Amino acid sequence: MGLILWLIIGGLAGWIAGNIMRGGGFGIFGNVGVGIVGAVLGGLLFRLLGLHAGGFIGSLVTATVGAVLLLWIVSKVRQA
Template sequence: MGLILWLIIGGLAGWIAGNIMRGGGFGILGNIGVGIVGAVLGGLVFRLLGIASYSIIGSLVTAIVGAVLLLWIVSMVRKS
């Protein structure tokens, strides 16, 4: 997957995760950044679980799961 496509998927995942985690977002640009980092985190988590994605939709789902997970972790740290 090309770098541009990876950035687009991560950005889209961050935007979706920001909408899922109401009140847990960082604004549009922050959520896009979280989505890109979350895409990497989601890939690591799915790889540890033995789940692989070979399509753009699978990559998007992986990135969304990672971004939601990252937003949840950051919101927990922010509260304490």
């Protein structure tokens, strides 16, 4: 059950981040990938800042923040 929830959170976070940063998502697999990598990045960032977000909503916020950061980094690399 944990893997399924992780994929759902990843997909939602990737979709939300895609809408925030570019106005659209990357398809189901792209959204899940961006959301999962973003969740790891967001978790590291929150831990460095001493923040803790628990539960489904907290995990979604953490993953979304990380996914937005990831998309911002990717856009800067593409511009260079």
